[in-house]
Structures are given as C-alpha cells and as structure tokens.
Amino acid sequence: MFVYILKRILFFIPTILIISVLTFALSKMTPGDPVRLALGNQDQGEGSGGASDKLAGEKAYLSMAEDLGLNLPAFYVQISNAATPDTLYKYIKKPERDNLERLISMYGNWPQIEQYYSSIKNVEYAMLDVKQDSTTFEKGRKIKENCAKLYQEYKDRNVTGYIDQIVASSDSLTPLANVHAQATLLQNSYLGIKASATPAKTYIPSLKWYGFNNQYHRWLSNFLKLDFGFSYADKRPVWSKMKDALPWTLLLNLIAIIISYIIAIPLGVTSATRKNSIGDRVSTVSLFVLYSLPSFWIGTMFIIFFTTPEYGMNFFPNFGVGDVTSDMGWWDIFTERAYHMILPVICLTYGSWAFLSRMMRGGMLSVLRQDYIRTARAKGVPDRKVVWKHAFRNSLIPMITIFSGLFPAAISGSFIIENIYSIPGMGQLAFTALMGRDYPIVFTVMMFSAFLTLVGTLISDILYAVADPRISFDK
Amino acid sequence: MTKATNIAPDDQSYWAIVRRQFRKNRSAVWSLRLLALLFLIGMSADFIANEKPYYCVINGKSYFPVLKGAGVDLGIARWPTELSNVTWRELKYEKVIWAPIPYYPTNLDKKNTDFVSPMAHQDVPSAHWKHYLGTDNLGRDVLSGMIHGTRIAMLVGVISMSVALIIGLFFGSLAGYFGDTKLKTTWAGIILNLFFLFFAFYYAFAARSYTLSDAIAVSFFGFLMQFFISLIIFILVMTIPYFISGFLRTRSYGGAEVEVPVDILISRMIEIIESVPSFLLILSIVAIVEKPSIYIVMVIIGLTRWTGIARYVRGELLKVRSLEYVEAAQALGFPERRIILRHTLPNSLTSVLISVSFGVASAILTESGLSFLGIGVPPEQVTWGSMLSLARGVPQAWWVAIFPGFAIFITVTIFNLIGDGLTDALDPRLKQ
Numbered sequence: 001m002f003v004y005i006l007k008r009i010l011f012f013i014p015t016i017l018i019i020s021v022l023t024f025a026l027s028k029m030t031p032g033d034p035v036r037l038a039l040g041n042q043d044q045g046e047g048s049g050g051a052s053d054k055l056a057g058e059k060a061y062l063s064m065a066e067d068l069g070l071n072l073p074a075f076y077v078q079i080s081n082a083a084t085p086d087t088l089y090k091y092i093k094k095p096e097r098d099n100l101e102r103l104i105s106m107y108g109n110w111p112q113i114e115q116y117y118s119s120i121k122n123v124e125y126a127m128l129d130v131k132q133d134s135t136t137f138e139k140g141r142k143i144k145e146n147c148a149k150l151y152q153e154y155k156d157r158n159v160t161g162y163i164d165q166i167v168a169s170s171d172s173l174t175p176l177a178n179v180h181a182q183a184t185l186l187q188n189s190y191l192g193i194k195a196s197a198t199p200a201k202t203y204i205p206s207l208k209w210y211g212f213n214n215q216y217h218r219w220l221s222n223f224l225k226l227d228f229g230f231s232y233a234d235k236r237p238v239w240s241k242m243k244d245a246l247p248w249t250l251l252l253n254l255i256a257i258i259i260s261y262i263i264a265i266p267l268g269v270t271s272a273t274r275k276n277s278i279g280d281r282v283s284t285v286s287l288f289v290l291y292s293l294p295s296f297w298i299g300t301m302f303i304i305f306f307t308t309p310e311y312g313m314n315f316f317p318n319f320g321v322g323d324v325t326s327d328m329g330w331w332d333i334f335t336e337r338a339y340h341m342i343l344p345v346i347c348l349t350y351g352s353w354a355f356l357s358r359m360m361r362g363g364m365l366s367v368l369r370q371d372y373i374r375t376a377r378a379k380g381v382p383d384r385k386v387v388w389k390h391a392f393r394n395s396l397i398p399m400i401t402i403f404s405g406l407f408p409a410a411i412s413g414s415f416i417i418e419n420i421y422s423i424p425g426m427g428q429l430a431f432t433a434l435m436g437r438d439y440p441i442v443f444t445v446m447m448f449s450a451f452l453t454l455v456g457t458l459i460s461d462i463l464y465a466v467a468d469p470r471i472s473f474d475k
Numbered sequence: 476m477t478k479a480t481n482i483a484p485d486d487q488s489y490w491a492i493v494r495r496q497f498r499k500n501r502s503a504v505w506s507l508r509l510l511a512l513l514f515l516i517g518m519s520a521d522f523i524a525n526e527k528p529y530y531c532v533i534n535g536k537s538y539f540p541v542l543k544g545a546g547v548d549l550g551i552a553r554w555p556t557e558l559s560n561v562t563w564r565e566l567k568y569e570k571v572i573w574a575p576i577p578y579y580p581t582n583l584d585k586k587n588t589d590f591v592s593p594m595a596h597q598d599v600p601s602a603h604w605k606h607y608l609g610t611d612n613l614g615r616d617v618l619s620g621m622i623h624g625t626r627i628a629m630l631v632g633v634i635s636m637s638v639a640l641i642i643g644l645f646f647g648s649l650a651g652y653f654g655d656t657k658l659k660t661t662w663a664g665i666i667l668n669l670f671f672l673f674f675a676f677y678y679a680f681a682a683r684s685y686t687l688s689d690a691i692a693v694s695f696f697g698f699l700m701q702f703f704i705s706l707i708i709f710i711l712v713m714t715i716p717y718f719i720s721g722f723l724r725t726r727s728y729g730g731a732e733v734e735v736p737v738d739i740l741i742s743r744m745i746e747i748i749e750s751v752p753s754f755l756l757i758l759s760i761v762a763i764v765e766k767p768s769i770y771i772v773m774v775i776i777g778l779t780r781w782t783g784i785a786r787y788v789r790g791e792l793l794k795v796r797s798l799e800y801v802e803a804a805q806a807l808g809f810p811e812r813r814i815i816l817r818h819t820l821p822n823s824l825t826s827v828l829i830s831v832s833f834g835v836a837s838a839i840l841t842e843s844g845l846s847f848l849g850i851g852v853p854p855e856q857v858t859w860g861s862m863l864s865l866a867r868g869v870p871q872a873w874w875v876a877i878f879p880g881f882a883i884f885i886t887v888t889i890f891n892l893i894g895d896g897l898t899d900a901l902d903p904r905l906k907q
Contacts, residue, residue, distance in 0.1 A: 026759055029763050079676070080681070292887045297880030300864075301876055305870075420867070430758075449755060457750070
C-alpha cells in the first residue's frame with residue numbers, strides 16, 4: 001500500500017509538469033501585452049510627445065517587463081525556422097515581436113529586418129527632437145501614428161503605404177529635415193528587405209536551446225515556492241486573493257457533497273431493496289429529472305422567483321454572503337451566513353445527490369443479486385441485517401470512487417453558481433479575472449484545481465483499498 | 476411498430492438483440508422520437524422562424540426569399556440588387572406568404588422592446604406578428620430564438636462529439652489493441668520516429684502556424700481545410716521513418732527489438748488530461764481566441780471530451796483482443812490496421828454510443844453554461860444559454876428565464892435517457 005501511494009505521488013510530478021507547460025503555453029498565447037496590463041493600460045504620454053516623457057515611459061515599461069521576467073526567453077527550447085535569430089526574445093513588446101516574426105517568416109533575412117526595425121525607431125527619435133509648433137504639429141502627429149502602425153504591420157501594401165505617408169509628411173518642411181532623412185533611410189531599408197529576401201531559409205527548421213534561465217523555469221520555481229505573482233488588477237499577490245476566496249468555495253462544496261452523500265445513501269439503498277415499488281419508480285424518475293436539470297437554470301429561477309418581491313415569494317436574499325459586523329454573536333453570524341447559503345447550496349447539491357442516489361441504487365441492486373446474499377437470506381439472517389451489514393458495505397465501493405470525480409465537477413459547478421449568487425469564491429475570482437484579462441489569477445486557479453483533482457484521485461484510491469480489503473495495490 | 480415486424484423474433488444478431496432490448500425501454504424510445512423532432516426543428520429553423528417571406532410578389536415580380544436566403548448562406552446564390560439590405564417587414568408586397576414565425580432571432584422589434592410579456596398587450600399589426608413567447612430587452616422574439624437555439628444545440632452535440640469521437644477512437648483503439656506488448660519496433664525505429672516527429676511537427680504546424688491562424692480569423696471552415704492539409708503533411712512525413720525502419724528491419728539492422736508501451740503512454744496521457752478541470756480549461760482557451768465563434772467553442776468542447784470515449788474503446792478492445800475471432804484474423808495474416816478497423820472496432824462501437832449520448836448531454840450543458848456566462852460566444856449570437864442569461868436581474872421577465880432553460884433541460888434529459896436506455900440494452904445480464 002505504502003509503495004503504491006509513493007508511486008502515485010511520484011506520478012504527480014510528470015503530471016504537474018505537463019499541466020504547467022500547458023498552462024504556461026496558454027498564458028503565452030493570450031492576446032494583449034502583459035506589461036501594458038500590469039502597468040494598468042495607461043498611455044505613455046504619446047500625445048504630449050516630449051522626448052523625456054517618451055523615454056520615461058519606455059523605462060517604466062522595461063522595468064515592469066523585467067519584474068515580470070519577460071526579458072528572458074520563454075522556454076528551454078524553441079522550435080523555429082533557421083531565419084529566426086535566437087535573440088528575438090529580447091524584443092519585449094509582444095505585438096512588435098509577433099510582427100517581427102511575421103516579417104521573418106515572409107522574407108527570411110533577419111539582418112535587414114533588424115535594420116528596418118531600428119530605422120522605424122530612428123524616425124520616431126528624430127521626431128522627438130522636433131520642436132512642436134503650428135506648422136509641424138499636424139504632420140508630426142501623422143508621422144507618429146504611421147510609425148506606431150508600422151510596428152504592427154506586415155502586409156506589404158500597408159507597410160509601403162505607411163512609409164510613403166511618413167516620407168510625404170516630412171517632405172519640404174525645414175524643421176522636419178532630419179526626420180525626412182531618417183524616413184528615406186527607412187524606405188530604403190524596407191526596399192532592402194524585399195530585395196534581399198531569402199524565403200528558402202524559413203523552410204529549414206532549427207532547434208534552439210536557451211538553458212534554465214527562462215520564463216517558464218522562473219514561473220514554475222516561483223510557483224513551487226508558493227509565489228504566484230500578483231494580480232494585474234489591484235497589484236495584490238495572487239496568493240492572498242486566493243486565500244480569501246478558497247474558504248468560500250470549499251465551504252460551499254463540502255456542505256453540498258456531504259449533504260448529497262447523507263441523503264443519497266439511504267435513498268439509494270431503500271429504493272434498491274424495494275425495487276419496482278411505486279416509491280422506487282417515483283424516486284427513480286424524479287432523480288433522473290433532477291440529474292438533468294441544469295444548475296444555472298435552477299439558480300436563475302430561484303433568483304427570479306424567491307429573491308424578489310415580483311411574485312410574492314421574497315424568501316431569500318438575492319446575492320452575496322451577508323454582512324457580518326464584529327459585534328455580532330456567533331449564532332447571528334451563523335444564521336446570516338446560512339440564510340445566504342441556502343439557495344447556492346441547493347443548486348450545488350441536487351445534481352450530485354441525484355447522481356449518487358442512482359449509483360447507490362445500481363450498486364446495491366447488483367450486490368443484492370449475488371449468491372452470498374441469497375445464502376444469508378436462506379440461513380435466516382433478518383432482512384435488515386442482510387441489507388445493511390452484508391450488502392451495504394460491498395455496494396459502497398463505487399460510491400467512493402465517484403468521490404474523486406465529484407471534486408472537479410464541483411469546482412466547475414461552483415464557477416457558475418458563485419457567479420450567479422455573487423459569492424466571493426474561487427469561481428467568481430477566476431471569472432472576474434478572466435473577464436478583466438487578469439491572467440496570473442486565471443492560470444493559478446487552473447493549476448490549483450488540477451492539483452486538487454490529483455489529490456482527490458489519490459484519496460479515493462486509498463479509500464478504495466480501505467473499504468475493500470480484497471483490493472491490494474502491492475503485488 | 477412497423478419496424479418491429481421487419482426483424483424476425485429469432486434474429487439473434489447482436490444489433491437485433493440490442494434493438495429489441497432498447498425498444499423495451501419506453502422512455503428511451505420516446506426520447507429518440509423527441510430527438511428526431513428536435514433535429515427536424517434545428518434543420519428547418521430557417522423555414523419555421525424567418526423574417527423573410529416564403530413567397531412574395533413585389534412590383535409584379537415573384538420571389539422565394541427564404542429559399543434564396545438558404546442559397547445565399549451556402550454561397551450558391553446572390554441577392555438581386557433590389558432585395559439586398561432590405562427590411563423585409565416594411566416592403567410593399569402585392570402578395571406574400573410569411574413564415575409561421577415572422578421573426579429572425581436577431582431582428583429588433585422596436586415597438587416591443589424591454590421585455591414584453593407573452594400575456595401583455597403587444598404593439599403588433601396583427602395576430603400573426605404576435606410574439607408568442609414574448610420579447611427580450613432589445614425586442615427580439617424569444618420563440619424565434621428558441622427555434623434557432625435548437626439548431627445551435629444540435630450542432631454543439633454533433634460537432635463536439637465528432638471531434639471527440641475521432642480523437643477518442645484513434646487513441647482508444649491504439650491503446651486497446653496494441654496494449655503494452657504488441658507494438659514492437661527496434662531502437663533505430665524509435666530514434667527515427669522521434670527524429671521525424673520533429674520535422675513532421677515543424678512542417679505541418681510550426682511552419683504553417685500563420686496560415687492556420689489567418690484562416691481561423693477568416694472562417695472556421697477555411698481553418699478546418701487548412702488543418703486538414705496540415706494533418707496530411709504530418710502523416711506524409713511520418714511515413715518516411717515507417718518505411719525506413721521497415722527496410723532496416725528486413726535487413727536486420729537497427730538493434731534489438733523493443734516493445735513500445737502504447738497502453739501505458741496513452742493511459743497516462745488520458746489521466747493527465749482528465750486532471751485538468753475541463754470547464755476552466757475550456758474557459759481559458761475560449762478567452763484566448765480573439766474572434767469568438769460558436770464553432771470554436773464546439774471544437775474546444777470536443778477536444779476536452781474525448782478521454783471518456785478513448786477509455787471506453789480501450790477497455791472494450793482489451794476485452795475483445797483475446798477473443799478467438801481476432802486470433803483467427805491474425806492467423807489469416809491480416810495486417811494490424813485491418814484487424815483494428817474492420818474487426819475489433821465495430822464490436823466496441825455499441826458501447827461507445829453510450830459514452831457519446833451522455834457526452835452530447837454534457838457538451839450541450841457546457842456550451843449553454845458558457846453562453847450563459849457570455850464567454851466565447853459573439854454577442855449577436857442567440858443561444859439558449861445567452862437568452863437565459865438575459866433574465867438575470869430582470870425578475871419580471873419570467874418567460875426569458877423559463878423557456879430557454881426548459882429547452883436546455885429537455886434536450887439534456889433526452890440524451891441522458893437515450894444513454895440510459897443504451898446502457899440497459901447493452902447490458903448482457905438483461906439479455907434473455
């Protein structure tokens with residue numbers, strides 16, 4: 001048994017690793033610029049356009065990127081084409097890097113593309129030195145706009161168009177002479193890319209090794225040290241937000257699972273022993289109906305009918321977990337909380353309850369068909385004892401294995417229910433994070449629930465052996 | 476009943492027995508009939524609820540706008556200039572035959588906005604224009620939304636389960652047929668395969684990543700097409716090591732024979748995938764897709780639901796594998812591929828049906844849950860879940876809460892009942 005548990009725990013390691021790679025890959029594919037999100041999406045004073053503003057903005061951007069570890073390569077290895085340089089990760093801004101990759105995949109000549117990229121920069125910097133007045137303002141704005149567009153454009157027609165506009169706007173104005181010189185350089189460098197294109201290079205695969213100093217390695221090792229980063233939205237550590245949310249979800253789901261087991265077991269047993277009686281038929285049908293009822297529908301219906309005065313049945317509070325002040329006694333706190341929890345707990349309970357009862361009934365029926373039950377009956381063991389002592393224990397085994405499956409289901413179930421009833425649990429946390437693109441939270445919750453699922457499976461395996469002495473994991 | 480007479484009572488073929496058993500379960504049979512009805516509604520949604528008339532005469536010219544619309548959607552017809560971008564309700568007709576429900580789910584009835592109850596007075600020209608199930612906040616017809624939502628729900632079932640079936644059957648049959656000992660290769664074969672796997676992945680997916688991502692931004696079916704091309708490239712590249720190692724083997728190069736533990740590898744993979752909470756996974760994948768589309772949601776649901784099918788197939792095949800007819804086929808010298816595809820898979824398909832029907836139920840639940848939360852579904856798309864979510868915060872609009880929710884419930888129940896009936900029908904203990 002011990003060896004088995006050890007083996008299972010060892011199996012955790014590759015599983016967690018693979019899930020973490022999956023999660024990390026997802027987090028890298030998210031749209032938007034993580035640094036901008038972390039900085040709170042503020043504009044970097046592009047409009048006012050002072051050189052010092054621009055530089056300060058870039059500096060803030062860089063230091064935030066360094067804080068987030070985005071100045072490192074993403075992963076240990078990278079599969080790309082031979083034209084891609086292994087230092088591409090140093091271009092931190094994700095949209096710009098994506099665009100550079102695009103250009104590489106189109107033309108395959110990195111030195112020229114790099115030069116083109118720096119000439120866009122040069123135009124921008126030349127523009128910063130220009131004194132703004134009524135003659136240059138309009139044209140300057142146009143040049144800046146087009147430069148910003150160039151960073152994220154790869155289609156030949158558009159790129160040519162933007163560059164032409166930059167050249168045209170900076171033409172024939174003495175204050176913009178320097179800009180114009182840079183703009184022509186830009187134009188030439190773009191033409192240079194097209195002239196010396198080596199698209200054949202993009203068909204040669206290359207595998208690049210970056211070593212351990214990469215984003216994934218850093219993220220995972222922080223994760224193992226329980227440092228989950230911080231939320232983009234309010235800069236609080238993810239862990240402290242999770243710590244606030246987790247008790248609610250655990251409380252709700254534990255209550256729901258316990259209640260459903262408590263009702264399901266006796267119900268399943270009695271309906272199995274009285275198979276085909278009217279009571280059994282009614283309960284089978286109604287359990288089936290309950291099992292198929294979508295919980296978010298019932299949750300919405302409860303909210304509409306039982307929490308508003310509209311239909312004269314305003315029995316329950318409609319959302320939240322209630323206000324608790326410090327001068328309330330424990331009984332008051334309990335009633336206040338319980339009052340708010342009744343509807344969500346019902347929504348979370350009935351589905352698993354119906355499922356468990358059906359399983360219990362099925363398991364019991366198959367056990368009651370066994371020979372040893374007939375033997376017990378034949379030798380005159382009272383019916384009660386046959387059912388509860390001989391049959392019941394043996395039919396419990398499937399109920400235990402289900403336990404591990406209930407847990408992930410409960411997490412996803414509470415995702416919607418918490419959202420409907422505004423309960424500040426993990427589901428609500430993940431949902432608001434997802435809507436606000438607060439990805440550190442989303443992916444931490446995902447890793448966390450995967451871990452919980454694994455632990456649940458392990459526990460149910462152990463319980464399995466405890467419940468049935470015939471099962472042994474040692475060979 | 477007519478069908479029952481077709482099968483002679485002494486017909487003892489496997490399917491005949493299953494069919495007979497299934498027919499004993501009355502609720503399952505009724506579910507199957509209801510399902511057929513739902514499919515019919517889903518397929519003919521455009522003909523039941525449509526803003527366009529079936530037939531009309533304008534300025535002496537007659538048109539069949541509903542049929543024409545279907546043609547335009549399929550890309551085989553074009554609107555005549557006088558009818559493109561028209562508001563069908565406001566045209567002057569000489570003769571017109573409307574669809575039974577003259578609204579499309581996205582039509583805004585500006586005179587009946589802000590949740591008009593089916594019981595309340597509605598500002599409509601005649602009884603034909605009545606909103607039988609009321610309207611929502613923007614004045615969209617709820618009944619029309621329900622009918623077109625049926626189509627979405629059926630599509631969710633079909634698409635997500637086809638994806639799940641393809642992947643699940645593939646991995647399940649590999650694991651179940653080969654087990655841990657049956658696939659033998661040489662060390663050279665393993666190295667060659669891994670080496671070419673890199674190239675296959677590169678040329679099929681990495682090098683084509685822009686083609687694929689551009690295609691998905693344009694249309695879903697274009698993406699499918701491109702993905703299919705990628706798959707073909709992948710398979711083509713992977714045939715190279717297959718032939719090389721086969722050749723080396725005939726010359727007895729390549730080192731000692733090793734058994735590839737296919738079953739262990741695939742079972743571990745399934746375990747890992749199942750330990751990721753699927754709803755959260757779906758949510759985060761859907762959130763990444765920049766241009767939301769209901770089809771993407773369907774495919775993603777399928778991508779996370781194949782493990783159950785794979786497990787089923789694996790289990791069945793492990794059972795079937797040691798049966799005599801497989802041995803016979805092997806003795807006759809049939810290749811592995813043929814034994815899997817022609818002999819063992821069809822025998823495990825029946826039990827896969829159970830998994831599929833429960834899978835459809837849960838896929839529909841997941842999709843409506845997602846649209847209820849407003850994730851992954853474009854805002855203008857009307858589904859049962861998105862309609863239901865409108866009812867939150869508007870307690871007086873009971874009709875928006877009850878009808879779509881009830882539709883989800885009925886559909887899920889139908890699939891669960893069918894799955895239940897199949898389980899009973901396939902249970903050998905009940906065979907008489």
